[in-house]
Amino acid sequence: MTRTTAFSSLLEEVHSFRAKHPDVRYVDLISLDIPGHFYGKRYPIEMLEKVAAGSPLKIPQNCVLLGQQGGLHAIGDYCFNDGDPDAPRRLIPGTLKIVRWEKQALGQMLISSDGTQAPIEFEPREVLARVLKRLAGRGIFPVVAFELEFYLFDRALKDGLPQFPHDPLSGDPDDQPNMHIERLSRFSEVLHDIVEAAQEQGIDANVITAELGPGQFEINFGHSADGLQAADWAAMFCRSTRGVALQHGQRASFMSKPYLHAPGSGMHVHISLYDEAGNNLLAADQQQPLRHAVAGCLDLLPHCMPIFAANHNAFRRYGAMVNAASRASWGFEDRDACIRIPESDARNLRIEHRLAGADANPYLVLAAILTGMEQGLAARREPIAPLNEDRTSGIDFAKDMLSAVTAMQDHEPLQQGLGSEFVMVYCENKRQDHLAFMQEINAREYRWFL
Known part of the structure; x- marks a missing residue:
């Protein structure tokens, strides 16, 4: 054009x-x-x-x-x-x-x-655009779908803390964790407005699920052959959902771990890879490319943690409860794994990357996953054992921001994949944010140390 x-x-x-x-x-x-x-x-x-x-x-x-x-x-x-x-x-x-x-x-x-x-060079959408262009040059064309979990809270905070949303029918707080579909009916007015607002933005938002946490829900987006569009949808959905929730007297938040006692909110990314003829590359040679792509993702994952866990709170998800992995792992139809292989036919064979928090940057999350898959396909290495074969299988990754930044900043394969200038800027941005976050004494410190 x-x-x-x-x-x-x-x-x-x-x-x-x-x-x-x-x-x-x-x-x-x-x-x-x-x-x-x-x-x-x-x-x-x-x-x-x-x-x-x-x-x-x-x-x-x-x-x-x-x-x-x-x-x-x-x-x-x-x-x-x-x-x-x-x-x-x-x-x-x-x-x-x-x-x-x-x-x-x-x-x-x-x-x-x-x-x-x-x-x-360090703009998130530009980082993803470069990765997609490089893949296209190699004849690799991703098809991508995001899933986002989020919480609804009462609009008013109490002493700065979020409060459970009130059931629109009973008026009672939605404080009982459950996945009953009746919760979709009770919160249908706000949920349907959230979906309609998203669809007005051109977002293919479709399936809604009541999740386990109080006031927690999940939205699925359609698969897109345009990786930039898929990430655009995830970004715009967060903006529109917050706005619609306020209209209903509630807050919507994509915070990774708002409650210690309840599951965190994740950003799950489904990715298939196709050639120019529309053949699923992951399904070739008895699915060997799938295994290579998984190995690449697992190898790169410990060096991408500042992307997947984008803030101090996001690290609280890992190893906490309910499908929150504490090590880099994979498995077939296993939601305890960071990388899940959903059951599907050869045409739709894909990975589901489940590690990122819901408040991560979707452009960067997708760029990091695709870079791992790309490097895995090139290296043609076998992955570690899946969790289906060994429940102890896994690769350790950092559980705090400063350690995660250290693992990211000098990693050459990641610099090659996402750009050395981006990696430098991103790591320093996260380091500075962490240091700024620490410049406040909270009530717990006085209780412990005064």
Whole structure:
């Protein structure tokens, strides 16, 4: 597609949106930063037309480097020694959608530096775009589906702590962990609005499951042959779900481990690999490529923990309870494993990577998994024994952020797969976030040490 054709298509998208939603005056142009939060600008829709027609769209490069709380960390020469330069962004076609969870109708559209003349090497979407381009050059085409678990809480916190959501029918707190389908009926109004809002964003959100935790649910997305689109869906779903829940007097959170006594929330990623003819590469040669891909994922996993467990709280999931692995492992139809091989026919043979917390960055999670699969296919090594054969099988990984960063920062295969500049920036961002998190004395310290 030429630049002229691309601009023409974008203009048609904007014109169609304005005709369908004449009351919308502003559009949020948004992109995901390293911790997984959206940043961007709110544009008058008239100005969006100019951008769609080819006018420059620039946002400070260092927005990508924002810490967990939205501030900037000094990372190399970035942020405080580089003059805070602007960097080009582009509109992502097909993502201009209506936002109905605000008081006034609003539009939103994804933007990215990938595909521009000067992409930001450490932008999460650009990292994934590079991995997908490299795979395509080798004749490997992933099909991807995300699953996200999340919790609903009462909108009001008590002493800063989350409270169980109230059953809309009985008015009682939903404090009894269970997976009964009746919970879907009791919370149907908010859940159906969450799905409808997601579908308005173009997200193929479908199956809803009541999970074991109080107020915990899971949403499944359709499989997509566009890895960037699959990650876009996961990112946008988090944004829309939080907004819709607030409309219903509740909070939605993708926090990895909100309760110590209840299961954490995970981001499960299903991945198949196909060639240009549509053949499932993992199923060839009596599924030997599947085993090689699993071995690659397991080898790389201990060096990707800051991606899969993106914050201090996320490490609390591992080894806690209910399908939360404490070592890198795999197995057939085994939800205790980090990498599960669901039962399927040869056409749909896939891995399900279950380790990441629900609040991880979906672009980076997918990029890390694909890099592990790619390196495994190239090395053609056998994996460790599956859990079905040996319940003690597994590879240790770090259980705290600083140890995980140490394992990540100098790992050459990961630097080759995701980019050395990205690995440097990401590790320092996580280290600085961890140190900032520790700069507060909480009540427990006074109880223990005063």
